[in-house]
Each structure stands twice: as structure tokens, then as C-alpha cells.
Amino acid sequence: MLLLLCAAPQSGGAEVLQWRGEGHRGEYPEQGLLQSWPADGLTAVWKTAGLGEGYSSPILVAGKVYFTGAQESEGQKTEVLSCLDAADGKLLWQTQFGQPWKGQYPASRCTPSFSAGEIFVSSGSGEVAKLSAETGQLQWKIDAMQTFQGVPGGWGIAESLLVDDRAVYFTPGGKITTMVALDRRNGQTLWQSKSLGEKTSYVSPTVIHHNGIRQIIGATTNYVFGVNPDDGSFAWSCHFAEILDAGRKIKRYDIIANSLLYRDGRLFLSNGYHHGSMMFQLNQNASAVEVLWTNLDLCSQHHAFVWYQDWIFGTSHPTRKWTCLEATTGKTLFSEKVPQVGLGQVISADGMLYVYDADRGNLILAKPDPTGFQEVSRFPIRDGQQQHWCHPIIVNGMLLLRHGDVGLAYRLK
Template identity: 25%
Template sequence: MKKCVLIGLAIAAAALPVAANDWPRWRGPKNDNISTDTQFSTQWPAAAKKVWAAPVDIGYASPIAADGVVYVFTSLSKKDTLTAFKADSGQRVWQESYDNAWTGGYAGTRATPAIDGGNIFTFGGAGDLTSRDLKTRKANWQTNVISTLKAGNLQWGASSNMLIDGDLIYVQTGENAPIAVAVNKSNGQITHRSVVKDKAGYAAPILAEVGGKKQIIVFGASTIYGLSPDLQTKLWSTPWRTDWDVNASTPIYSDGKLFVTSGYKTGGGLYEITDKGAKQLWFNGDLKSRFQGAVLDGGYLYMATEAKKPDGRVVVAEWATGKIVAELPDRGTELGMGGSVVRHGNHLVGLSERGSLSLYSATKDGIKRVTEYRNVVDGSQVWSTPLIYNGNIYVKGKDEIVCISTRP
């Protein structure tokens, strides 16, 4: 295993525990993309109030935050780089890099970092899993799961956001190899290799409890799998095909039901999951998200769908039936194919793939745009999710991260 190389040091970031407003991983502490930030305001200023901005490198990974520090994972000159900023001021706290960034199509990072147990973990597009101690900033370990498995990488690079459960980190892999692995988060050793050998997808594995037993659900390139936690038993599988094998949106599991969505000519569907199989309950071609996925709250799905032209109309759909019950009525403010939404109370924060930030009131009874800030960052592929933290929103653009206050 290669060691990460420290390229810059400054002020130390304190180790966790996770506080109430912390957002330590992809889709937040509960993996639901619902913020409970206690300082968030829905009374946004008329014009965007920029608190700070800082240059960063390329990538699609979303920012995360813990203990007053915001972390951004990017790539430059064949190096993957993790940078820590003070959340309130934008002062750079530290920065470290390792060689072997993804330089293929859509170069840059994909997977969002994750903080757990005083360490921060990253998964690079070339397959490198890394661990770093947040208190000392020293590298703990680095393991390339693609090369260890002698796998081929995916067309657009390893993109699976990490699932951390207990001592294990689960990720999808590549081609011609076990579809997923579990890595010991203490030492970086691969402890479990999936009995299923299939082309991986780009989506995060998720944890589900079915009939009182844990399952790891893997949204592969053309098939959804339910696996035992040690990845040695295939419990069930069901096909899900998407153009270019881009199954990339994180599935949502709740009370025995599983929602999956993908883009291009596909859509979204709900399955009933048991320990013996998956039964499709409904399918709706208008619930289509290429990689941002949806938010489940109170029996309703909230998402930006690329099926409602122009791409990125914000819609609300019933979880039980898939029926769209509300959608944004005004045109010209769609979020685009790669636009994302985060839920807070009865509101959504939406980020368009062109860098515009919006606040919507959104319930099953209707959606209304409350405020819109045009082009808070530059870029035509702003595909990272906005971070809500301590009353501010952090947006990663093409070459900068910007902090916007929500308070009047």
C-alpha cells in the first residue's frame, strides 16, 4: 500500500465527535440528504451575501463539514487533493495530496469524502481508498482496490461514494472483478470480496435491514444486488439497465421498499424487498435522475428530474405510487441534468449545474421558488451537492468554493 504524501500544513483541524450541524459524508449523517442545520434561515437576503470564496481544483465530489471545518476533495496535475478550510472564514487549514488521480473522461474526483471515528476517508477515481487522521493530519493507509483486484476501471472512473458500517468501508469497484469490496477502516486491508463478479455501477452501496437482517444493496452497471454483509451470499438480484451503464444515483431504502432511479431513457421504480427477492411495485419514466438521486421525506420523493424538459424540473412524487403530485410551475429556472436538491424542513435548496442557487418551498401541496441567486459559481457541470452548515451554504464550482449566508 502506498502512503499519502503531505504537501501542505497549517493549523490543525480538531478531531470530531460529530456535532448537531455536522455533515460528515455524502447525503449527510443519516444518508437521507435532509439537513437539520439549526442556523439555517429561509429568509434569504435579496442578493447573495458572499461570506468568502477560495480557489480549488477540478472535481465533482461534494464538500462536507465537521467541527467548524469544511473539506473539499479535488484533482490537479494527476494528484488527488484534500483541502480543509475554516468554515467561518475560508482560511485554509491544511492540504494534502497523493499521485494517481483520474485523468480519463470528465477528469477529477467523484466520490465525496467521509469522516468517521476521527479519520477522514477518500475514494479517488483511479480506485485509491485513503485514510487520514484528522488530529495529526498523518496518513493512516492507502489502498487501490482496482489494482488489488486486478480489475479494469469503469469508463468514467471509480465513483462509488463510501458506505461505512462499523469497522468496514464498502465501495463498488470496476470491471471483470468482484462488484464490491469491504475494506477494514483501521488498516486498509480488503476483508471481503463480493461473490458476485459483475461490472460495477457508479452508485454508493447502501445498508438495509430486511426481516431483521442486514443487507448490502449494490446498484451495479445493469443489475441491482442484495448481498450479505460479508458479501459472500447473493440474496437476490433484479435487472436495471441504463444507457452507457450509468447506474449512479444512490438508492433509497425504507421499511422494506427500495427506490432506484437513473437517467437517459430510464426513470425511477420502487421495489418490495424480502430476504428472497425484489418485486417491482411501480415504475415512472418521469422520475429520472442520472446521478443526484432523490430525497425521501414524509412519504414523498423530492428530486430534480431530467424527464421534464428542460432538464431539472423539481418535482414531488408519492413514495407508495410514484405519482407526481407537485412540480415547479415556472420555466427558466430548471436545475439541469446534473442539478441537485437538499431538504430542510418544508424547503429545498437547489443547485443548478450552471451554478445558480435556489430556495424552494416544497410539499406535496405544491412547489414555489422563494429566492434565486444566479451564477454564484462558474461552471457548466456543477455536479457537487450544496452543503448546508451553520447557517451558510457552501457551493463547489469549476475552480472555487463559495460560502453564501442564508441569514438576512
């Protein structure tokens, strides 16, 4: 079902190719956006239902928007990739590609990744697939968790895939391997790394360039690591959980869901369930890391954070406090409960923060103020159902998100 609410902005050249954009940073380079919103909220460009249940985010490429979702088909749930026209939200095609997670929260988790005319997705049960971005034709699919005897966490596979011009990278975990590289042409194995003996995490790996060295940064339930994308050899690994939880009697949930952020040789990690945050410094040749600081106030569950100037903003789990850290020192600049925000996904664009409140479903515009939460505008997302866990994207003057079965586009100019 499609509801076109007004004339759409002209499609521009900007694109979002993967979860939370470049480097998974949640920073979008749009300019000239509204600095406050009308009292009744942003203008909806289109609303499209029928995408299947999901927590994943959209991507936008060449005037098309792609969503994953879990749908009922012949008495069974399957995951589908949907392609919509970015101008009006019209559904262009849908293709089945895998099986959703059969445990708790059986909706899609993986955000599609685009590269050179192709879409790469992983299902909640751990299948990895490649489809044509133009037609949706399934080109290959493998059950990566079964092939590599992977060990999932309690909520299935939530990894959005990392892709380059040679390979697609996936983290099955388990006793055989930690991360694998699959030939993007046919899904055949190019390499598999050594095993850390860990369950896979919910982290989407990212690639960094450090002093001319290219490295993949990933995580298992208790380790973060750097891998050589050419052969899968480990450059370094660090038992982050041991460091964060040292000297504290807290339950270890074996859960980490946020991609690490890289900037100027530093890597930032945050973990919910009271575990906290930490900043690493990579050495010159990216073969080891040093812990610069730890902080127990910002504990981001799966809602991510924004590194804006020298400040890191996010919501903390389970305290539900809006928190800002000084990136250089790890000092807490503030951590306070605010009535407007509980837990929420955070992104940034044009000098402002956007918070999609996971507790109440409000979309909030705020100033990146290191002294406290400074709300400018808000309105509720009423379409759709289930959890408000999508990370919105901002591209071509629009904010796009999904709530359950419904994809939404709002005008920001």
C-alpha cells in the same frame, strides 16, 4: 486564496460525515433557517480557492470542512484532500492521495467519508486511501481497481466510500468480484463478494437496517443488490435495467449514479437517460425484493432527489423537467419544464427544498409543493468554473458547496 466576508456563525455540534448526509438522503435536520432570501442572495461567510477542480461535495466534522480536488503538480494531475477551518475557510492542510480519472471530466468525484477521526477517500482512477482527519497524514492507500481487476464505467470512479467501525467498502466490479470490504486499520482485504460480471456503477453504497438486519445496498451498471456486511454474501440482487427498459427500444447507457433511498422497507431508485424510476419492497428478512411500481417521468441522472413526506422531487434527464412522484403509488403528480430549473441537485432542510441548478449555476429555494414548482428565492453562484455538479450540504446554519476550485459557505440564519 481565502476571502473572509463577514463574521462566521459559531461552530455548533452538527456534522455531515458523508456524501448527502445520513443514508445519502440529502435531508438535513437544521431548523430556524431563512424561509426566503434577500434579493441580492445569501450572505457569503467565506470563499476559498485553491482546492483543485472537483464535482464532489464537502463534509463538515468538528469545526473542519473537507474537500477533494484535482490539482496540477509537477506537470501531472493528482487528487488532494483539503481541510479548511469551518469558521473562516482558512486552509489548514492539503494532502495528495491519488490519481484523478484521465478520461472526460478529470476532476474529483469522491466526497470524503469520516469515521472515528479518520477520512476515507477514493480517487477517480480507483485508489482507496485513509488519512488522519486532524493532520492529513496518509495512513494507507491501495489501488483497489488494479488489485481486484475492476472494470470502471466511461467516466471513471465516482463512488463515495461507505465506512463502519470495522471496514471500508468499495465496488470495483469486474469478473473477480462486485464489492469488497477492506480492513479500515490497514487496507487489507476482509472479504470480496461474488462477481455479477458487471462494470462498476457511479453509485455510492449505503447501509440500511431492516427488521433488525443490517445490509449494504449497492449497484453495478445493471443490477442493484443487498450484501451482508459481515462476509460479503449476496442477500439478493435484481436486474433493474431489464425491468425499467422492458418493451421499449431505447439505448442502454450502462449508467446509474444515484444512491438508493431506503424508508420503511422500501428502496427507491432513479436512473437518467430516459430509463426511469422504480420502488422496491424488501421482504421480512431482507432476502428478496418485489417491484412495487415503475415510473418513466422521473429519470434522475446524477443530481439525486428528495423523498419528502409521500413525495419524491427531482429533475429529469434528458427532458430537464421538474418532477414530483407520489411515493406510495408511483403516480406522477407533475412533470413540467420550468424556466428557472434545468437539471439540478436537490436537498432539503427545515421544510424547504434547495436546488443547485446544474445548467445555469443558480441556487434556488423552493417549497415542496406536489402541484408544481414553487420558487421562493434564487441567486447565481458566480465564483469558480466548470460544471455546477456539487451537492450542497446544510449544517450549523450554513450552506456549503463548491464550484470547481472554489469552496463557498453561505449563512442561512
